[in-house]
Amino acid sequence: MAELTFRNVVKQYSPTTPRAVDNVNLEVHDGEFTALLGPSGCGKSTSLRMIAGLESVTSGEIIIGGKVINNVHPKDRGVGLAFENYALYPPLKIRDNLAFNLRAHGVAEPEVQSRVTEISKYLHISELLDLKPAALSSGQKQRVNIARALIRRPAVLLLDEPLSHLDAALRVQMRTEIKRLHIEQRFTTVIVTHDQLEAMALADRIAVLNDGKLQQFDTPLEVFNHPANEFVAGFLGEPPMNIFSVERDAQDRWHLPGTAFALPMSDHVRTLSGKRDKVKLGVRPWGIEVARNATPGSVSGTVSVVEDLGDETRVGVRFGEVLVMASVPLTKQYKSGSLVQLSFSDEDLNLFDIQTGDRLTA
Ligand SMILES: Nc1ncnc2c1ncn2[C@@H]1O[C@H](COP(=O)(O)OP(=O)(O)OP(=O)(O)O)[C@@H](O)[C@H]1O
Numbered sequence: 001m002a003e004l005t006f007r008n009v010v011k012q013y014s015p016t017t018p019r020a021v022d023n024v025n026l027e028v029h030d031g032e033f034t035a036l037l038g039p040s041g042c043g044k045s046t047s048l049r050m051i052a053g054l055e056s057v058t059s060g061e062i063i064i065g066g067k068v069i070n071n072v073h074p075k076d077r078g079v080g081l082a083f084e085n086y087a088l089y090p091p092l093k094i095r096d097n098l099a100f101n102l103r104a105h106g107v108a109e110p111e112v113q114s115r116v117t118e119i120s121k122y123l124h125i126s127e128l129l130d131l132k133p134a135a136l137s138s139g140q141k142q143r144v145n146i147a148r149a150l151i152r153r154p155a156v157l158l159l160d161e162p163l164s165h166l167d168a169a170l171r172v173q174m175r176t177e178i179k180r181l182h183i184e185q186r187f188t189t190v191i192v193t194h195d196q197l198e199a200m201a202l203a204d205r206i207a208v209l210n211d212g213k214l215q216q217f218d219t220p221l222e223v224f225n226h227p228a229n230e231f232v233a234g235f236l237g238e239p240p241m242n243i244f245s246v247e248r249d250a251q252d253r254w255h256l257p258g259t260a261f262a263l264p265m266s267d268h269v270r271t272l273s274g275k276r277d278k279v280k281l282g283v284r285p286w287g288i289e290v291a292r293n294a295t296p297g298s299v300s301g302t303v304s305v306v307e308d309l310g311d312e313t314r315v316g317v318r319f320g321e322v323l324v325m326a327s328v329p330l331t332k333q334y335k336s337g338s339l340v341q342l343s344f345s346d347e348d349l350n351l352f353d354i355q356t357g358d359r360l361t362a
């Protein structure tokens, strides 16, 4: 096993296109499970492919276990890959698909057999060993893919959207399997996903990418609760964080222009705000308290939509163009048209710089 480091890593596919990976620095600890998370085209697969050696590095260094591997042959990097569409060899039985790379590396046949047996038990694919790939469901193929990556006992395990073709139930089941595998084996693992729940559920730390740039690299809870900027705040969470621009009014409140939304500043918010006369406010639906009666600092509004979801109710309150969504317990009954009071605690309120989008901190 080994730690994995990105030092100022850049990937530019051609001189006329923007950088696919733009000066990324990252340190994945030995045995850590990291998720690369971000929207389509943000450079996740490119990053993984550079680690694997399937793509060259334009500049910067990738280091595994203390050794720069930019120019090391892919098969000598000690990485195991399970990619979304990493094809199994159709004419070979699953057994031989698994054994293929070991044999190619000259591993002795008794050792090959014992590893095939061991890994198959581990991933519950023993009964598939004498079948050919065409006979497998997509979930079974993805298991075999992961087994094939693990059988070489890689220093670093790389997974690119390994669960993307599965239906929702199987996805969650396989997610649990991967987590168990990691807890037991502690491979340094990097998973690429654009599914924030998958990243949150699996990873020790999440690296959020946008336009090839690293936005934040931290634990799931830190990334969720203390997003580094507006992009990260908006990318994680379903429903997304409410984020809208406000201006300081004559009574020193944060006011949404043209609406009745005016939030008096607590000392904390005033400190964060500094001398700014515009900021963006960000608050998750779970961070808004909805009540019928006014309390100091509450903002009144009229309910415009109600979504009863079974385990919670979502209440939307419209202020001009902005629909502020709040999540309330099922026991609280609100109807569209009813007047409510919204309260925001300091703890749940985020402020973002209007220009840079960076989260304001004390
Ligand atoms: N082989 C290539 N040649 C040229 N440009 C490429 C190549 N592969 C990727 N790109 C470009 O690099 C950028 C990042 O692509 P990448 O595949 O890393 O994104 P991704 O984050 O994995 O996206 P997705 O979630 O859609 O898989 C994109 O703009 C893409 O068009």
Ligand SMILES: [Mg+2]
Binding pocket: 044, 045, 046
């Ligand atoms: Mg990709």
